[in-house]
Amino acid sequence: MENKKNVIKVDIVYPGNIESSIGPSKIIKRINNSKDFFTSNNIILNVFFKKKKINKSTFKISAINKDNINNNAFLYTLKNELVILLFTLKYILKNNSSDIVIFDHLSSFYFYSLFSLKRKKIILFQHNDGDPFSMSEVKFPSLKNSAIFSLYKKQLIKKFKDVTLFVFIAKYGKKNFSRLYSKYSNNSIVISNGIPDKENHKLYNPGDLINLICVGTVSHRKGQNIIINSLHNLASESLLKYHLTIVGDGPQLQEFKLLTRELNIDKNVTFTGNLNENEVNEFLLASDVFILMSNSEGLPLSILEAIRFGLPIITTDIAGCPEPVSNLNGFVISPDSKELSSVLRSLNVNQLRVMSKKSRQLFEEEYKFESFLQKYIEMIKNI
Numbered sequence: 338m339e340n341k342k343n344v345i346k347v348d349i350v351y352p353g354n355i356e357s358s359i360g361p362s363k364i365i366k367r368i369n370n371s372k373d374f375f376t377s378n379n380i381i382l383n384v385f386f387k388k389k390k391i392n393k394s395t396f397k398i399s400a401i402n403k404d405n406i407n408n409n410a411f412l413y414t415l416k417n418e419l420v421i422l423l424f425t426l427k428y429i430l431k432n433n434s435s436d437i438v439i440f441d442h443l444s445s446f447y448f449y450s451l452f453s454l455k456r457k458k459i460i461l462f463q464h465n466d467g468d469p470f471s472m473s474e475v476k477f478p479s480l481k482n483s484a485i486f487s488l489y490k491k492q493l494i495k496k497f498k499d500v501t502l503f504v505f506i507a508k509y510g511k512k513n514f515s516r517l518y519s520k521y522s523n524n525s526i527v528i529s530n531g532i533p534d535k536e537n538h539k540l541y542n543p544g545d546l547i548n549l550i551c552v553g554t555v556s557h558r559k560g561q562n563i564i565i566n567s568l569h570n571l572a573s574e575s576l577l578k579y580h581l582t583i584v585g586d587g588p589q590l591q592e593f594k595l596l597t598r599e600l601n602i603d604k605n606v607t608f609t610g611n612l613n614e615n616e617v618n619e620f621l622l623a624s625d626v627f628i629l630m631s632n633s634e635g636l637p638l639s640i641l642e643a644i645r646f647g648l649p650i651i652t653t654d655i656a657g658c659p660e661p662v663s664n665l666n667g668f669v670i671s672p673d674s675k676e677l678s679s680v681l682r683s684l685n686v687n688q689l690r691v692m693s694k695k696s697r698q699l700f701e702e703e704y705k706f707e708s709f710l711q712k713y714i715e716m717i718k719n720i
Contacts (some may be wrong), residue, residue, distance in 0.1 A: 347375075347494060347717055348435040349384045352424040352445045358585070359554070359609065361441045361464050364530065371710055378714050383435070385428050396577060414477065414486070422448050429453050437501075437717060443469050443493065450496040458501040458720055464635040465583055466656030467513025469493075475558050475633040497521055502720055507636035507657025514666060519594075525700050529660070531709025532641050541647055541693040543625040543686050547579050550624035550648075553631075553638040554607075554615060555587030560653070561632030562593055566674035567681060569600040577605060581628075584613045584620055596608040621646045625689060632672045634658050643705065644700045649692035661704065666695035 353359070355366040365384060375382040425448040440446035441462040450459070465472055470490055473480055480486045497518065503525040505511040515522035521546035553559040561583050571577045583593070583606065590608065597603040607618065622628070628651045636657030640650055650667030652658040658670040670676045 343439065344379050344381055345402050345717060346381045346435040347383070347437045347439060348428075348433055349382070349386075349439045349441070350425065350428050350445055350449065351384065351386045351441050352421045353387055353442070355384075355386050360530070361462075363532075363638055363698055365441060367472065367533070367706060368710075368713070374710060378718075380717055383433070383547060385431075387424055392690075405671065414473065418444055421445050425449050426452060431496055433463060437720065439668050446500070447493045447496055450499045460502045460716070460720065461500045462506070463510055463514065464506055465510060466634060467485050467510040467515075468509075469514075472558070472633050476556075482631065485535060485684060493688065494518070502522065502526065504715070504716065505635075507660055509656045509660070510635055513656075526716065528709065528712045530636050530638055530641055531706040532638060532645060532702050533706045535645060537622070537646050537697070539622045539646070541625075541690060543689050545578065546623045546698070547626060547684065547689075549579050549581045549626050549628055550620060550643075551581070551628050551630075552621070552642070553587075553629065553637070555590040555593060557589055558631060559585075559587070559674050560632055562589070562596060563630040563672055563674045563677060564628055565593060565596055565600065566604070567607060567677035570674060570678040571681060572600075572602050572605070574682075575664040577602070579681060580605050580607070582607045582609060582624065584609045584612055584617055592686065608676065617642070620645075621648065622645055624648060626675070626684070628652070629658065630672050630677065631655055631658060636660060641704045644696035644704070644717045647693040647697035649689050649696060651677065661699060663695075666692045666699060 349365060349368065351365045353362050355369060370383040372382050375445060421442065421444045425445045429449065429452055435457060436461060437458045438449065439460040440449070441464065446459065446461050463469060501524065503514065503521060505514065505525065505527050506529060508527050511525050511527050514525060551561055551564060555561055564581060568577060568579060568581060568653065582651050594608055597606045621643060626647040627640065629637055629639060631637065631653055632655055634656045640652060640658065640661050643650060644661055644666065650662045652662055652667065652669060653672045654669050655672065662669050668680050670680060
C-alpha cells in the first residue's frame with residue numbers, strides 16, 4: 338500500500354443481513370468479500386451490516402400481534418424504520434474516522450444525515466426506478482394517502498443536499514431521478530450491477546416441454562401472478578406446453594399457490610420456497626426461459642443471473658428491467674398476462690437457441706462482477 342496520506346477510508350452502512358437473498362444484500366456481500374482488492378487500491382473498506390435479528394422487545398412493541406403489523410402498512414413501515422434507526426445510531430456511536438460513507442438504503446442515509454455531527458462525503462446508491470419511494474408505495478398503496486408518510490418523504494428529500502453522489506444501478510433510474518429531482522441531476526452516475534461468472538455445464542437444448550423459471554420475492558410487485566394467469570390463458574386454449582418453477586418466498590406465496598389450484602394448473606407450476614445460491618443455480622441450469630413480470634424495480638440481479646447461464650429473458654418495460662434484454666435475447670412487454678400469453682404462444686425452439694447465445698454474450702460484455710468492482714473503485718477515487 339502507498340503512503341498513508343493517500344489511503345481512503347470508506348464505510349458501507351447497510352441495515353440488512355448480507356446473507357439475505359435480495360439483490361442489495363448479495364451485492365454488499367460480494368463487496369465485503371473483496372476487501373483485499375480495495376486494499377490493493379489504497380482503500381480501507383469497512384462494511385457495517387446487521388448480523389442478526391434484533392429482539393423486538395427492544396422497541397416495546399412485542400405486544401402487537403405480528404400479523405397485525407404485517408397487514409398494516411403504517412405499523413409495518415414503522416417497525417422497519419425503528420430497526421433501521423437503532424442500527425444507524427449504533428454505527429454513528431462507533432465514532433468512525435472514515436472519509437466516505439456509502440449507503441444502499443434510503444432510511445439509513447436519512448437517519449445518519451439527521452443525527453450524525455460529522456460532515457463526511459456521502460454516496461447514496463439507489464436500487465430503484467429513480468423514485469426513492471415507489472417500491473414502498475407499490476408494496477403498500479395506502480402509504481400514498483398517509484399524511485405521516487408524506488411528511489417523512491418531504492423531510493427526507495430535504496436531506497438530499499447532504500449527498501455528495503447519487504449512484505443508480507440502471508440508466509432508467511438516473512433519468513427518472515433527474516426528472517423528479519432535477520437540482521441533484523449533476524451529482525448522479527450509473528454503475529450497473531455485476532455478478533461473478535459461473536461455469537455453465539449445460540448444453541442449451543429445449544425440448545417439447547419448455548421449462549420457465551421466475552426467481553424473486555413471491556409478491557404482486559414481482560408479478561408471479563401475471564405468469565400464472567398467462568399459463569391459465571394457454572391452458573384454456575389447449576396450448577399449455579410449459580412448466581413454471583417459482584423460486585423464492587414472500588408475502589403472496591400461499592395466495593399464488595391457491596391461485597394455481599383454482600385455475601387448475603397446479604400440476605404445471607412448482608413452488609420451491611427459499612433456496613441457497615447453489616440450489617438456485619441448479620434450477621436455472623435446468624430451465625429454458627427466465628420470466629420476471631415486475632411492476633417496480635431497479636435493475637434485478639435475477640435477470641443478470643439468468644443471462645449468465647444463457648437463458649432467454651421475458652420481462653417488463655419497467656425501470657431497468659429492459660436494459661439487459663433486447664429482441665436479440667428476449668422480450669420486453671407490459672406487466673400483462675394476455676401480452677405474456679401472446680409471447681409464449683409464439684415461442685419456438687430455434688428462436689430460443691439463438692436468444693440463449695445472445696444472453697450469454699451480453700453477460701460477458703457488460704455484467705461481470707470484475708467490471709462492476711472496477712467502476713466501484715473509480716467512483717470512490719473520483720469523488
